[in-house]
Amino acid sequence: MRYSRDSASHVLASLTMALVACGDSSGSSTTTGPTTNETGSVGSTSIDGGSGGSSGSTVPTTDGSGGVSDSASDTGAASTGGVGPKFDVGGGGNTDVGGNTGGPGSCRPSEIYGAAGGFPAFTDPNYAAFLNKAVAIVTHNNWDPAPNNFSLTVVDISGDPPPPNLNYLAPLYHHPTWTLDNLGKIFGLTLDSDGNLYVAPTTAYGANPSPATIKRIDGVTGEITAFATLPNNGPAMGNLNYDCVSQTIYVSNFEDGRIYQIDMNGKIVSTYHHQTGDVTMGPPADPGEPDGQFAPLGQRPWAIQSNAGRLYYSVWVEHLQTPDPNCDNEVWSVGYVDKSGVPDPATAKMEFSLPTINGGTNSTPVSDISFAQTGWMLVAQRTMSNDNGTSAHQSTTFEYDYQNGTWVSQGTTYVVGELLPYSAAGGVDHDFDPNGYVWMTGDALDFYTPDVVYGLQGTPYGGGGVETSTLIDLDHEITQQDKTVYGDVEVPIPGDAMPVPPPS
Incomplete structure (x- = not known):
């Protein structure tokens, strides 16, 4: 809890790689080079009741860590292992300064390492x-x-920490227009460097009659406008993330299995297909798409987060009703061609797969990724019983540390929920304060001992469970359950935080 104690110029013509991807029976796929197209549920029951349904003059080259370097602009960037630049931090010659304190693109220093906008x-x-x-x-x-x-709810988490493991009646703000009628069913959330919000339509709570349009909420007026409409006839989107270096937004599309890169005018810059590695400049032209069907399991990105020169994303491989005996849910990453932010499929790699929990036989998908103050990675799962059927109590938040080029699991250092310590609802973020908190959405945070708290759990940096955490019921009604209601969470940083140390 932060209770304050105190479009590309150079693209490789052809690229090849082998992706060993779950859901691909051949075990590999052929990658094409970037192409141009100018035309542009029923969840299971459980203990707490029922459930709801850029420019330059050099060709970019990959480095040994999977990142991408551009010798014209990345000199002075952080690096690991002596293998060349890995992080998208501009060198001393970079004068493209924006945001509050300066950095490449519109970056504030903390944003370069994954902080909210x-x-x-x-x-x-x-x-x-x-x-x-x-x-x-x-x-x-x-x-x-x-x-x-x-x-959509804004929660005041400032001030001194209240007593742990009891509902904290935190001040809440809702703009009067932020209703289901105006925003629709939304899960994914991101903020740009100026504090404007972007939300993505979802089927995480069930079928969505408006699955295609990303909406923008003005950071001053609170006004809702349509930002971008993507090809989608039903499955809707996974999550989305603003990258301050390229000044574009990445969105995962559940229908065609692509990650869309969108500029700040709502125009599609590029797309990246996880399964095939196909990259398009502009909209894709996939035969038969959109067809109203979910991309197959193992080919469906969900969580997405740009961090330190790579785009990290999860792949939804299995859920409760469709376990995969051979593969668990996964987290991947892909580097960029250059500072334009176009993904470079030659750099794609699987970072890790998720373990099973609570004695289960299958893992649950990762719906949100956050990078903590130390550079560690936090991943939040959401319990899904089928493509658009949600449930609870089979998900948690995992923490990973970057060691010698590999993300190493630190286990469930952050335990969400009281009676059932696997009650993550799929959102996680960190406040970038060394003495701060990690915030997670969850179910059954307090379960009749004495209150019924569903909503937001803030756990001190370093880990722990409800016994040391702040619990906030987000409708201020603490006698009834709000199971499977909550989604993503972002913690914007007032001003800026000091740049975090890069993973090493």
Whole structure:
């Protein structure tokens, strides 16, 4: 909890690689070079009741760590193991400064290493008490009938830590327009460097009649506008993330298995197909797409996070009703061709697969990725019973440390939920304060001992469970369950945090 104690110029013409991907019966795939197209559920029951349904003059080259270097602009970037630049930090000659304190693109230093974007400064008088405070922003399915059927909540998490393991009645803010009717069913959330919010349509809570349009929420007025519409006839999107270096947004598409790169005018810059490695400049032209069907398991990206020169993403391999006896859910990464942010499929690699938990026979998909103050990675799972059927109590938050070029599991250092310590709802973020907290969405955080708390858990940096955590019920009603309601969480950093040390 942050209770303050205190489009590309150079693209490789042809690339080849072998992806050993779950869901690909051949065990490998052929990668094509970038192409140009100018045209542009029923969940299971459990203990707490039922469930809901750039430019330059050199050709970029890959480095030994899987990153991409550009000798014209990346000199001085951080590196590991003496294998060349890995991180997308500009050298001393970089004068493209934006944001609050400067950096490549619009980056503040903390954003380069995965922090959420700028702090929203809504002018609504009801938000005045939240200005210059530490806040968490949470997406969710609605819990109340109109006009209070909000899909987005800002939570004040500033001040001294309240007593742990008891519901904290945190101040909440909802702009009056942030309703299910106006935002639709949303899960994924990101912020740009100026504090504007972007939300993605989801089927994590069930079928979605409006699956194709990413929406933008102005960081000053709170106004909702359509930002970008992607090819999608039903499955909707996974998650999305703003990359401050390229100043573009990446979105995972559950229908065609592609990760879309979108500029800040809502135009598709490129797409990257996880299974085949195909990269397009502009929209894809996949035969038969969109067809209204989910991309096959093992070919479906969900969580997505740009960090330190690579795009990290999860691949949804299995869920409760469709286990894979050979493969678990996975986390991958891919480098960029250059600072334009176009993915370079030759650098794609699987970072790790997720273990099973709670004596189960299958893992659950990762829906959110966050990089902590130390550079460690946090991944949050969401329990899914089928493609658009959600459940609970089979997911957690895992922590990974980068050691000698490999992400090494630190286990479940952050335990979400009280009675069932596998109650992660799929969102995780960190406040980049060395003495701060990790924030996670979850179910059954307090389960009738004495309250019924569903919503947000803040656990001190270093790990722990509810016994040391702040628990916040996000509808301020602590007698009824709100199972499977909550989604993603982002913690924007007021001003900036010091750059975190890179993984080493």
